[in-house]
Amino acid sequence: MIDFELPAEYETFRKTARDFARKEVAPLVDEAEDKQEFPRPLLRRMGELGLLCLTIPEEYGGPGGDIFTQCIFTEELGYVSLGMAIGTMVHAAYAATLLLECGSEEQKRRYLPPACQGAEAWAFAATEAEAGSDRSRIQTTVRDAGGHYVMNGTKTFITNSTIADYLIVEGYTDKSKGMDGLSLFIVPRDTPGLRVRKLSKAGIRCSEIAELTFDDCVLAKDSQLGVPGEAFDKVRRIRTASWLLVGARAIGVSRAAYDAALEHAKTRVQFGRPIGHYQANSFKLAEMAMNIDAARLLMLRAAALHHQGRECFQEASMLKLFASEMAVRVTNDALQMHGAHGYMMDSPVQRYFRDARMLTISEGSSEIQHINLARGLGLKADDYY
Ligand SMILES: Cc1cc2nc3c(=O)[nH]c(=O)nc-3n(C[C@H](O)[C@H](O)[C@H](O)COP(=O)(O)OP(=O)(O)OC[C@H]3O[C@@H](n4cnc5c(N)ncnc54)[C@H](O)[C@@H]3O)c2cc1C
Known part of the structure:
Protein backbone atom coordinates (compact mmCIF):
# COMPACT_ATOMS: atom_id res chain seq x y z
CA MET A 1 0.00 0.00 0.00
CA ILE A 2 1.44 3.40 -0.94
CA ASP A 3 1.18 6.04 1.77
CA PHE A 4 0.81 9.60 0.53
CA GLU A 5 1.23 11.08 4.00
CA LEU A 6 4.55 11.65 5.67
CA PRO A 7 4.96 9.92 9.07
CA ALA A 8 3.56 11.78 12.11
CA GLU A 9 6.95 13.12 13.27
CA TYR A 10 7.20 15.19 10.09
CA GLU A 11 3.80 16.74 10.73
CA THR A 12 4.99 17.61 14.26
CA PHE A 13 8.05 19.22 12.68
CA ARG A 14 5.80 21.11 10.24
CA LYS A 15 3.96 22.62 13.19
CA THR A 16 7.26 23.80 14.70
CA ALA A 17 8.37 25.22 11.34
CA ARG A 18 5.01 26.91 10.74
CA ASP A 19 4.90 28.45 14.22
CA PHE A 20 8.42 29.79 13.78
CA ALA A 21 7.70 31.19 10.30
CA ARG A 22 4.47 32.88 11.33
CA LYS A 23 5.55 34.17 14.76
CA GLU A 24 9.20 35.08 14.16
CA VAL A 25 9.67 35.58 10.41
CA ALA A 26 6.38 37.08 9.19
CA PRO A 27 6.62 40.18 11.45
CA LEU A 28 10.00 41.05 9.86
CA VAL A 29 8.90 40.80 6.23
CA ASP A 30 7.44 44.25 5.47
CA GLU A 31 10.40 46.20 6.84
CA ALA A 32 12.93 43.85 5.23
CA GLU A 33 11.15 44.19 1.86
CA ASP A 34 11.06 48.02 2.14
CA LYS A 35 14.73 48.26 3.07
CA GLN A 36 15.78 45.49 0.67
CA GLU A 37 17.73 43.95 3.53
CA PHE A 38 17.89 40.38 4.72
CA PRO A 39 17.61 40.37 8.55
CA ARG A 40 20.95 38.77 9.32
CA PRO A 41 20.12 37.96 13.03
CA LEU A 42 17.40 35.64 11.71
CA LEU A 43 20.04 33.09 10.66
CA ARG A 44 21.39 33.03 14.20
CA ARG A 45 17.89 32.57 15.60
CA MET A 46 17.28 29.65 13.24
CA GLY A 47 20.61 28.22 14.37
CA GLU A 48 19.59 28.49 18.04
CA LEU A 49 16.37 26.63 17.31
CA GLY A 50 18.11 23.89 15.30
CA LEU A 51 16.30 24.90 12.10
CA LEU A 52 19.31 25.97 10.04
CA CYS A 53 21.30 23.68 7.74
CA LEU A 54 18.83 20.92 8.55
CA THR A 55 20.55 18.15 6.58
CA ILE A 56 24.00 18.69 8.11
CA PRO A 57 24.88 15.76 10.43
CA GLU A 58 25.23 16.31 14.17
CA GLU A 59 28.96 15.52 14.11
CA TYR A 60 29.47 18.79 12.18
CA GLY A 61 27.14 20.82 14.40
CA GLY A 62 23.97 20.38 12.33
CA PRO A 63 20.52 19.17 13.43
CA GLY A 64 20.95 15.88 11.49
CA GLY A 65 17.60 16.15 9.71
CA ASP A 66 16.79 14.87 6.25
CA ILE A 67 15.53 16.20 2.92
CA PHE A 68 11.89 15.94 4.05
CA THR A 69 12.46 18.25 7.04
CA GLN A 70 14.38 20.64 4.76
CA CYS A 71 11.47 20.67 2.27
CA ILE A 72 8.92 21.25 5.04
CA PHE A 73 10.89 24.12 6.60
CA THR A 74 11.51 25.70 3.17
CA GLU A 75 7.81 25.48 2.29
CA GLU A 76 6.74 27.12 5.55
CA LEU A 77 9.31 29.90 5.13
CA GLY A 78 8.19 30.32 1.50
CA TYR A 79 4.60 30.73 2.72
CA VAL A 80 5.51 33.86 4.68
CA SER A 81 8.34 35.16 2.47
CA LEU A 82 9.98 33.74 -0.61
CA GLY A 83 12.87 36.17 -0.14
CA MET A 84 13.63 34.92 3.38
CA ALA A 85 13.35 31.33 2.15
CA ILE A 86 15.81 31.92 -0.69
CA GLY A 87 18.39 33.74 1.45
CA THR A 88 18.19 30.96 4.03
CA MET A 89 18.45 28.13 1.50
CA VAL A 90 21.45 29.57 -0.36
CA HIS A 91 23.25 29.50 2.98
CA ALA A 92 21.83 26.28 4.38
CA ALA A 93 21.26 24.08 1.37
CA TYR A 94 23.69 25.29 -1.31
CA ALA A 95 26.76 26.46 0.57
CA ALA A 96 26.58 24.18 3.62
CA THR A 97 25.86 21.13 1.44
CA LEU A 98 28.80 21.96 -0.85
CA LEU A 99 31.01 22.21 2.25
CA LEU A 100 29.73 18.83 3.45
CA GLU A 101 30.09 17.13 0.06
CA CYS A 102 33.40 18.63 -1.05
CA GLY A 103 35.19 19.84 2.08
CA SER A 104 38.23 18.21 3.66
CA GLU A 105 37.71 16.98 7.23
CA GLU A 106 39.49 20.12 8.45
CA GLN A 107 37.29 22.43 6.35
CA LYS A 108 34.12 20.71 7.56
CA ARG A 109 35.14 21.01 11.22
CA ARG A 110 36.15 24.66 10.78
CA TYR A 111 33.24 25.98 8.71
CA LEU A 112 30.15 23.83 9.28
CA PRO A 113 29.46 24.40 13.01
CA PRO A 114 29.35 28.25 12.72
CA ALA A 115 27.28 27.91 9.53
CA CYS A 116 24.77 25.70 11.37
CA GLN A 117 24.63 28.15 14.29
CA GLY A 118 24.07 31.05 11.89
CA ALA A 119 27.19 32.69 13.33
CA GLU A 120 28.78 32.86 9.86
CA ALA A 121 26.76 33.41 6.68
CA TRP A 122 27.52 31.98 3.25
CA ALA A 123 26.87 32.67 -0.43
CA PHE A 124 27.52 30.68 -3.59
CA ALA A 125 28.85 32.44 -6.69
CA ALA A 126 28.77 30.80 -10.12
CA THR A 127 26.86 33.16 -12.44
CA GLU A 128 28.63 35.85 -14.48
CA ALA A 129 27.32 38.49 -16.87
CA GLU A 130 28.21 36.27 -19.85
CA ALA A 131 27.77 32.91 -18.08
CA GLY A 132 24.18 32.29 -16.96
CA SER A 133 22.68 28.98 -18.05
CA ASP A 134 25.95 28.22 -19.86
CA ARG A 135 28.64 27.81 -17.24
CA SER A 136 31.30 26.96 -19.80
CA ARG A 137 31.44 30.72 -20.47
CA ILE A 138 32.74 31.47 -16.97
CA GLN A 139 35.66 33.90 -17.17
CA THR A 140 36.80 33.89 -13.54
CA THR A 141 40.25 32.37 -13.23
CA VAL A 142 42.24 31.09 -10.29
CA ARG A 143 46.00 30.88 -10.75
CA ASP A 144 48.26 28.75 -8.56
CA ALA A 145 51.03 31.14 -7.51
CA GLY A 146 53.03 28.62 -5.49
CA GLY A 147 52.29 29.48 -1.86
CA HIS A 148 48.82 30.90 -2.62
CA TYR A 149 46.14 31.29 -5.31
CA VAL A 150 45.19 34.47 -7.20
CA MET A 151 41.56 34.97 -8.26
CA ASN A 152 40.38 37.39 -10.97
CA GLY A 153 36.91 37.86 -12.43
CA THR A 154 33.40 39.18 -11.88
CA LYS A 155 30.30 37.36 -10.62
CA THR A 156 26.76 38.70 -10.69
CA PHE A 157 23.28 38.07 -9.22
CA ILE A 158 24.88 36.50 -6.13
CA THR A 159 22.36 36.01 -3.32
CA ASN A 160 23.56 36.75 0.25
CA SER A 161 26.88 38.14 -0.97
CA THR A 162 26.29 41.44 0.88
CA ILE A 163 25.69 39.70 4.22
CA ALA A 164 27.99 36.69 3.83
CA ASP A 165 31.17 36.12 5.77
CA TYR A 166 32.30 33.60 3.16
CA LEU A 167 31.58 32.89 -0.49
CA ILE A 168 32.03 29.66 -2.39
CA VAL A 169 33.25 30.80 -5.81
CA GLU A 170 33.47 28.78 -9.00
CA GLY A 171 36.33 29.57 -11.36
CA TYR A 172 38.67 28.00 -13.90
CA THR A 173 41.91 26.58 -12.59
CA ASP A 174 42.60 25.06 -16.03
CA LYS A 175 40.66 26.45 -18.97
CA SER A 176 42.24 23.99 -21.42
CA LYS A 177 40.17 21.17 -19.82
CA GLY A 178 36.80 22.82 -20.53
CA MET A 179 34.21 22.27 -17.77
CA ASP A 180 36.58 19.77 -16.11
CA GLY A 181 38.85 22.71 -15.39
CA LEU A 182 36.32 24.37 -13.06
CA SER A 183 37.11 24.40 -9.33
CA LEU A 184 35.56 25.78 -6.14
CA PHE A 185 37.18 28.13 -3.64
CA ILE A 186 36.26 29.46 -0.22
CA VAL A 187 36.68 33.22 -0.30
CA PRO A 188 36.36 35.37 2.85
CA ARG A 189 34.25 38.39 1.97
CA ASP A 190 36.81 40.78 3.48
CA THR A 191 39.53 39.55 1.09
CA PRO A 192 41.50 42.57 -0.24
CA GLY A 193 40.63 43.18 -3.90
CA LEU A 194 37.03 41.90 -3.55
CA ARG A 195 34.40 44.57 -4.26
CA VAL A 196 30.65 44.06 -3.71
CA ARG A 197 28.00 46.16 -5.49
CA LYS A 198 24.44 45.62 -4.31
CA LEU A 199 21.75 45.23 -7.01
CA SER A 200 18.03 46.00 -6.83
CA LYS A 201 15.40 43.59 -8.17
CA ALA A 202 11.69 43.36 -8.94
CA GLY A 203 10.79 40.72 -6.36
CA ILE A 204 12.10 38.82 -3.32
CA ARG A 205 13.40 42.25 -2.31
CA CYS A 206 14.43 41.15 1.20
CA SER A 207 16.85 38.64 -0.30
CA GLU A 208 20.01 40.61 -1.03
CA ILE A 209 21.85 40.20 -4.30
CA ALA A 210 25.07 41.74 -5.62
CA GLU A 211 27.77 41.84 -8.24
CA LEU A 212 31.25 40.81 -7.08
CA THR A 213 34.58 41.83 -8.57
CA PHE A 214 37.74 39.87 -7.74
CA ASP A 215 40.80 41.90 -8.53
CA ASP A 216 44.01 39.91 -7.90
CA CYS A 217 42.47 38.42 -4.75
CA VAL A 218 45.05 36.38 -2.87
CA LEU A 219 43.59 33.16 -1.47
CA ALA A 220 45.23 30.79 1.00
CA LYS A 221 46.41 27.41 -0.24
CA ASP A 222 43.78 25.64 1.89
CA SER A 223 40.93 27.67 0.37
CA GLN A 224 40.30 25.19 -2.45
CA LEU A 225 37.10 23.22 -1.84
CA GLY A 226 37.25 19.66 -3.08
CA VAL A 227 39.29 18.15 -5.85
CA PRO A 228 40.45 20.49 -8.67
CA GLY A 229 38.24 20.08 -11.71
CA GLU A 230 35.39 18.48 -9.76
CA ALA A 231 33.27 21.62 -9.49
C1 LIG B 1 16.88 36.39 -7.74
C2 LIG B 1 18.05 35.64 -8.30
C3 LIG B 1 19.01 35.11 -7.43
C4 LIG B 1 20.14 34.46 -7.95
N1 LIG B 1 21.10 33.98 -7.08
C5 LIG B 1 22.23 33.41 -7.58
C6 LIG B 1 23.28 32.97 -6.70
O1 LIG B 1 23.18 33.06 -5.46
N2 LIG B 1 24.42 32.45 -7.25
C7 LIG B 1 24.57 32.33 -8.60
O2 LIG B 1 25.61 31.85 -9.03
N3 LIG B 1 23.58 32.73 -9.46
C8 LIG B 1 22.43 33.27 -8.99
N4 LIG B 1 21.44 33.69 -9.84
C9 LIG B 1 21.64 33.58 -11.28
C10 LIG B 1 20.80 32.47 -11.90
O3 LIG B 1 21.29 31.22 -11.57
C11 LIG B 1 20.77 32.75 -13.43
O4 LIG B 1 19.82 33.78 -13.58
C12 LIG B 1 20.41 31.55 -14.25
O5 LIG B 1 21.48 30.65 -14.28
C13 LIG B 1 20.05 31.94 -15.70
O6 LIG B 1 21.06 32.72 -16.25
P1 LIG B 1 20.71 34.13 -16.93
O7 LIG B 1 19.79 34.85 -16.01
O8 LIG B 1 21.99 34.80 -17.29
O9 LIG B 1 19.88 33.80 -18.22
P2 LIG B 1 20.45 33.26 -19.63
O10 LIG B 1 21.20 32.00 -19.45
O11 LIG B 1 21.11 34.38 -20.36
O12 LIG B 1 19.08 32.93 -20.37
C14 LIG B 1 18.23 33.94 -20.90
C15 LIG B 1 17.00 33.26 -21.47
O13 LIG B 1 17.41 32.36 -22.52
C16 LIG B 1 16.96 31.05 -22.22
N5 LIG B 1 17.95 30.08 -22.67
C17 LIG B 1 19.27 30.00 -22.35
N6 LIG B 1 19.84 28.95 -22.96
C18 LIG B 1 18.87 28.35 -23.71
C19 LIG B 1 18.82 27.20 -24.55
N7 LIG B 1 19.90 26.45 -24.76
N8 LIG B 1 17.64 26.87 -25.14
C20 LIG B 1 16.53 27.62 -24.90
N9 LIG B 1 16.50 28.72 -24.11
C21 LIG B 1 17.66 29.06 -23.51
C22 LIG B 1 16.79 31.00 -20.71
O14 LIG B 1 15.86 30.01 -20.35
C23 LIG B 1 16.27 32.41 -20.43
O15 LIG B 1 14.89 32.46 -20.65
C24 LIG B 1 20.29 34.32 -9.34
C25 LIG B 1 19.30 34.84 -10.21
C26 LIG B 1 18.19 35.49 -9.71
C27 LIG B 1 17.16 36.05 -10.66
Missing part, protein backbone atom coordinates in the same frame (compact mmCIF):
# COMPACT_ATOMS: atom_id res chain seq x y z
CA PHE A 232 31.01 21.06 -12.48
CA ASP A 233 29.79 17.65 -11.31
CA LYS A 234 29.52 18.61 -7.63
CA VAL A 235 27.56 21.80 -8.36
CA ARG A 236 25.31 19.88 -10.73
CA ARG A 237 24.51 17.32 -8.02
CA ILE A 238 23.83 19.96 -5.37
CA ARG A 239 21.70 21.88 -7.88
CA THR A 240 19.59 18.78 -8.51
CA ALA A 241 18.89 18.52 -4.76
CA SER A 242 18.21 22.26 -4.65
CA TRP A 243 15.39 21.81 -7.20
CA LEU A 244 13.49 19.97 -4.47
CA LEU A 245 13.71 23.13 -2.40
CA VAL A 246 12.67 25.32 -5.33
CA GLY A 247 9.61 23.06 -5.47
CA ALA A 248 9.05 23.56 -1.73
CA ARG A 249 9.36 27.35 -2.05
CA ALA A 250 6.99 27.37 -5.03
CA ILE A 251 4.43 25.35 -3.07
CA GLY A 252 4.82 27.69 -0.08
CA VAL A 253 4.20 30.92 -1.99
CA SER A 254 1.40 29.30 -4.01
CA ARG A 255 -0.35 28.17 -0.84
CA ALA A 256 -0.13 31.71 0.55
CA ALA A 257 -1.64 33.13 -2.66
CA TYR A 258 -4.33 30.43 -2.76
CA ASP A 259 -5.34 30.97 0.90
CA ALA A 260 -5.63 34.73 0.28
CA ALA A 261 -7.64 34.18 -2.93
CA LEU A 262 -10.00 31.68 -1.27
CA GLU A 263 -10.67 34.06 1.61
CA HIS A 264 -11.24 36.97 -0.78
CA ALA A 265 -13.52 34.87 -2.98
CA LYS A 266 -15.70 34.08 0.04
CA THR A 267 -15.87 37.63 1.42
CA ARG A 268 -15.75 40.04 -1.54
CA VAL A 269 -19.31 40.72 -2.69
CA GLN A 270 -20.08 42.04 -6.18
CA PHE A 271 -23.41 41.90 -8.00
CA GLY A 272 -25.04 40.66 -4.77
CA ARG A 273 -22.89 37.55 -4.30
CA PRO A 274 -19.44 36.64 -3.04
CA ILE A 275 -17.23 36.54 -6.15
CA GLY A 276 -16.35 32.90 -5.38
CA HIS A 277 -19.90 31.98 -6.43
CA TYR A 278 -19.04 32.89 -10.01
CA GLN A 279 -17.68 29.94 -11.90
CA ALA A 280 -14.85 31.99 -13.41
CA ASN A 281 -13.42 32.30 -9.92
CA SER A 282 -14.43 28.98 -8.34
CA PHE A 283 -12.87 27.07 -11.25
CA LYS A 284 -9.69 29.10 -10.84
CA LEU A 285 -9.54 28.14 -7.16
CA ALA A 286 -10.15 24.49 -8.01
CA GLU A 287 -7.27 24.62 -10.53
CA MET A 288 -5.00 26.24 -7.95
CA ALA A 289 -5.73 23.57 -5.33
CA MET A 290 -5.19 20.78 -7.86
CA ASN A 291 -1.89 22.22 -9.11
CA ILE A 292 -0.52 22.78 -5.62
CA ASP A 293 -1.35 19.16 -4.76
CA ALA A 294 0.25 17.90 -7.97
CA ALA A 295 3.44 19.85 -7.20
CA ARG A 296 3.46 18.40 -3.69
CA LEU A 297 3.25 14.85 -5.04
CA LEU A 298 6.11 15.53 -7.47
CA MET A 299 8.12 16.92 -4.56
CA LEU A 300 7.44 13.89 -2.35
CA ARG A 301 8.50 11.53 -5.15
CA ALA A 302 11.76 13.36 -5.83
CA ALA A 303 12.46 13.70 -2.10
CA ALA A 304 11.82 9.99 -1.50
CA LEU A 305 14.29 9.05 -4.27
CA HIS A 306 16.87 11.53 -2.97
CA HIS A 307 16.38 10.25 0.58
CA GLN A 308 17.09 6.69 -0.58
CA GLY A 309 20.27 7.87 -2.33
CA ARG A 310 18.78 7.07 -5.75
CA GLU A 311 19.24 9.08 -8.94
CA CYS A 312 16.49 11.71 -9.22
CA PHE A 313 17.73 14.17 -11.86
CA GLN A 314 14.69 13.80 -14.12
CA GLU A 315 12.18 13.75 -11.26
CA ALA A 316 13.75 16.83 -9.64
CA SER A 317 13.89 18.63 -12.98
CA MET A 318 10.20 17.84 -13.60
CA LEU A 319 9.32 19.15 -10.14
CA LYS A 320 11.36 22.35 -10.63
CA LEU A 321 9.71 23.05 -13.99
CA PHE A 322 6.17 22.22 -12.93
CA ALA A 323 6.22 23.87 -9.50
CA SER A 324 7.88 27.12 -10.58
CA GLU A 325 5.55 27.58 -13.58
CA MET A 326 2.61 26.65 -11.33
CA ALA A 327 3.61 29.32 -8.77
CA VAL A 328 3.66 32.01 -11.46
CA ARG A 329 0.16 30.98 -12.62
CA VAL A 330 -1.31 30.62 -9.11
CA THR A 331 0.05 33.95 -7.85
CA ASN A 332 -1.13 35.66 -11.06
CA ASP A 333 -4.64 34.18 -10.68
CA ALA A 334 -4.75 35.18 -7.01
CA LEU A 335 -3.83 38.75 -7.96
CA GLN A 336 -6.48 38.83 -10.69
CA MET A 337 -9.10 37.60 -8.22
CA HIS A 338 -8.21 40.39 -5.79
CA GLY A 339 -8.71 43.08 -8.42
CA ALA A 340 -7.27 46.49 -7.51
CA HIS A 341 -7.07 45.49 -3.84
CA GLY A 342 -4.39 42.95 -4.70
CA TYR A 343 -2.46 45.37 -6.87
CA MET A 344 -1.85 47.84 -4.04
CA MET A 345 1.56 47.78 -2.40
CA ASP A 346 0.07 47.18 1.05
CA SER A 347 -1.42 43.87 -0.16
CA PRO A 348 0.83 40.79 0.16
CA VAL A 349 -0.78 39.39 -3.00
CA GLN A 350 1.20 41.66 -5.37
CA ARG A 351 4.37 40.56 -3.53
CA TYR A 352 3.56 36.87 -4.02
CA PHE A 353 3.32 37.51 -7.75
CA ARG A 354 6.52 39.57 -8.00
CA ASP A 355 8.38 37.06 -5.84
CA ALA A 356 7.20 33.92 -7.65
CA ARG A 357 8.27 35.33 -11.00
CA MET A 358 11.94 34.62 -10.30
CA LEU A 359 11.36 30.90 -9.74
CA THR A 360 11.24 30.10 -13.48
CA ILE A 361 14.43 32.08 -14.19
CA SER A 362 17.07 31.00 -11.68
CA GLU A 363 18.59 27.63 -10.76
CA GLY A 364 18.00 26.26 -14.25
CA SER A 365 15.34 28.21 -16.13
CA SER A 366 12.17 26.58 -17.44
CA GLU A 367 13.72 26.31 -20.91
CA ILE A 368 16.76 24.51 -19.49
CA GLN A 369 14.48 22.11 -17.59
CA HIS A 370 12.67 21.34 -20.85
CA ILE A 371 16.04 20.47 -22.37
CA ASN A 372 16.78 18.17 -19.40
CA LEU A 373 13.42 16.44 -19.71
CA ALA A 374 13.67 16.06 -23.49
CA ARG A 375 17.09 14.48 -23.03
CA GLY A 376 15.54 12.08 -20.49
CA LEU A 377 13.02 11.04 -23.14
CA GLY A 378 15.94 9.95 -25.29
CA LEU A 379 15.59 12.88 -27.66
CA LYS A 380 18.66 14.62 -28.96
CA ALA A 381 19.15 17.67 -26.77
CA ASP A 382 22.36 19.56 -26.32
CA ASP A 383 24.12 18.82 -23.05
CA TYR A 384 23.86 22.30 -21.62
CA TYR A 385 23.18 21.84 -17.95
